[in-house]
Amino acid sequence: MAHSFKKQFGQNFLRGDRYAQRLVDALELTSTDSVIEIGPGDGRVTNLLLATGAKVIAVEVDYDLIPNLIKRFGQHPNFQLRHQDVMKLDVKSLGITESKGFKMAGSLPYNISKPIILKFLTTQPTPEKMSFIVQEEVAQDYVAQAPQASFLSNWIKLYANIKKLETIPASQFHPQPKVGGGILVITPISSTAEESRERARLGKFIQLAYRSPRKTLWNNLVAANRWHKEDLAQTWHKLDFLPTLRAAELQSEQWERLHDALV
Numbered sequence: 001m002a003h004s005f006k007k008q009f010g011q012n013f014l015r016g017d018r019y020a021q022r023l024v025d026a027l028e029l030t031s032t033d034s035v036i037e038i039g040p041g042d043g044r045v046t047n048l049l050l051a052t053g054a055k056v057i058a059v060e061v062d063y064d065l066i067p068n069l070i071k072r073f074g075q076h077p078n079f080q081l082r083h084q085d086v087m088k089l090d091v092k093s094l095g096i097t098e099s100k101g102f103k104m105a106g107s108l109p110y111n112i113s114k115p116i117i118l119k120f121l122t123t124q125p126t127p128e129k130m131s132f133i134v135q136e137e138v139a140q141d142y143v144a145q146a147p148q149a150s151f152l153s154n155w156i157k158l159y160a161n162i163k164k165l166e167t168i169p170a171s172q173f174h175p176q177p178k179v180g181g182g183i184l185v186i187t188p189i190s191s192t193a194e195e196s197r198e199r200a201r202l203g204k205f206i207q208l209a210y211r212s213p214r215k216t217l218w219n220n221l222v223a224a225n226r227w228h229k230e231d232l233a234q235t236w237h238k239l240d241f242l243p244t245l246r247a248a249e250l251q252s253e254q255w256e257r258l259h260d261a262l263v
Contacts, residue, residue, distance in 0.1 A: 012107070012110075012173040012174070012175060012176075012177050013041045013042050013044065013107075013173065013174055014044050014045070014107060014133075014168075014172060014173060015171075015172050015173065015174055016172065017044065017048065018172075019133070019166065019168045019172060019181075019183065020044050020045045020048055021048055022165060022166055022183055023045060023105060023107070023131050023132075023133060023183055024045065024048040024049055024052065024105065024131070026129075026131040026165060026183070026185045027103050027105060027129055027131050028129075029049070029052035029053075029054040029103065030052070030053065030054065031052070031053030031054060032054075033052075033054040033055070033101075033102070033103055034054065034055040034057065034096060034100065034101070034102040034103070035049055035054050035055070035056055035057070035102065035103045035104065035105055036057045036058075036059060036089075036091070036094070036096075036102060036103075036104045036105075036127075037049060037056055037057065037058045037059065037104075037105050037106050038059055038086050038104065038105070038106030038108060038116065038132075039059070039060060039061070039086070039106050039107060039108070039109065040058040040059075040060050040065070040069055040081075040106075041060070041065060041107070042065070042068070043068070043069055043072050043073065045105060045106070045107065046058055046069070046072075046073060046079075047072075047073075049105060050073065050076050050078060050079060053078065054078065054103075055078045055080070056073075056076075056078060056079050056080065057080045057081075057082060057094055058073075058079070058080070058081050058082065059082045059084055059086050059089055060081065060082070060083060060084075061083070061084065061085045061086065063083060066081065066083055069081055080094075082094070086116060087112070087115060087116065087119060091120075091123075091125055092125070096125060097125060101125075101128050102125070102127055102128065103127055103128050103129045103130065103131075104120060104127045104129075104130040104131070104132070105130070105131045105132070106132055106133070107132070107133040107181070108132050108133060108134050110134065110135040110138070110177065110179075110181075113132070113134040113135065113138055114138065114152070116132075117130075117132070117134075117156075117186070121156070121159040121160060121186075121188060122159070122200075126188045126190075127188060128187075128188070129185065129186070129187050129188075130184075130185070130186040130187075130188075131183065131184070131185050131186075132183070132184050132186070133168065133181045133182070133183055133184075134181060134182060134184055135179055135181060135182070136167055136168075136179055136180045136181055136182045137179065138152075138182070139164050139167075139181070139182025139183070139184050140164070140182065141153060142156055142162055142164070142184060143162060143163065143164045143184075144248075146248065146249050146250060146251050147246075147248060147249040148248055149247075149248045149249070149250070150210075150213075150248070151206065151207060151210040151213070151247075154206050154210075154247075154250075154252070154255065155203050155206060155207070156186070157252050158199040158202060158203050159188060159189060159199065160186045160187055160188045160189055161186075161187045161189065162184060162185070162186050162187070163184070163185050164182050164183065164184055164185075165182075165183040165184070165185055166182070166183045167180060167181075167182050168180050168181040168182065168183065201259075201263065202255065202256065202259050205255075205259050205262075205263060206247070206255055208220070208221070208224055209221060209247045210247045211223070211224070213246070213247060213248065214246075215246075216243065216244055216245060216246055217241070217245050217246055217247050217250070218232065218236065218241075218243060218245070220247065221262075227262055231262070232262075235258065235261045235262055238261065239254070239257055239258060239261065241258075
């Protein structure tokens with residue numbers, strides 16, 4: 001029986017193995033690795049993950065897809081299936097700890113790709129590496145560089161190294177979405193508890209500075225009503241910032257210097 005695709009789950013399956021293999025290869029898996037796959041769907045990526053010898057924990061929210069996944073992969077000793085919403089998943093419940101480590105893969109539903117990435121970058125244990133397919137425009141946002149940096153690209157630099165491997169045409173999915181996808185490889189940066197708190201504070205500060213991206217950085221911070229204009233003026237002079245500077249133009253080290261000067 002053909003699968004009835006469910007829009008609420010953002011189901012768009014890859015048509016062939018080319019991009020699925022690229023997704024899997026990016027993780028550099030070995031037989032000693034554990035990998036959580038988000039949304040195995042029809043099992044195309046799952047099959048390639050299992051071929052690496054890694055332990056594969058597939059997390060699927062759509063109950064209708066479970067029987068086929070069990071039928072295809074249930075006999076594999078390195079396969080485990082969890083019927084669950086990934087946003088409610090507690091990694092520790094899978095027997096994964098900081099000392100054991102794990103990786104993640106998946107073609108993420110376009111409508112919740114950002115919350116999923118946020119969840120696994122800001123909770124413990126953190127993956128060693130993640131390889132995800134997301135909406136192409138979102139992928140571009142994550143890797144945007146100054147002077148056209150986005151909030152997402154600045155935010156994720158606080159938590160991980162990221163690169164975009166490839167663009168996937170919309171025609172390579174079924175059912176075909178309106179827009180294509182992009183493969184992102186995300187390598188989280190380890191940190192102490194204090195460093196985690198500090199980067200969370202810096203992330204909130206950057207978000208405040210991006211509240212109206214088309215406005216100047218000065219106007220956004222003035223509008224926040226947290227600093228006197230005199231203090232901002234002194235900071236602008238100290239950091240040699242132009243009055244016309246926008247948030248998208250700042251480099252990572254400039255964000256740190258600005259935050260340290262004001263907060």
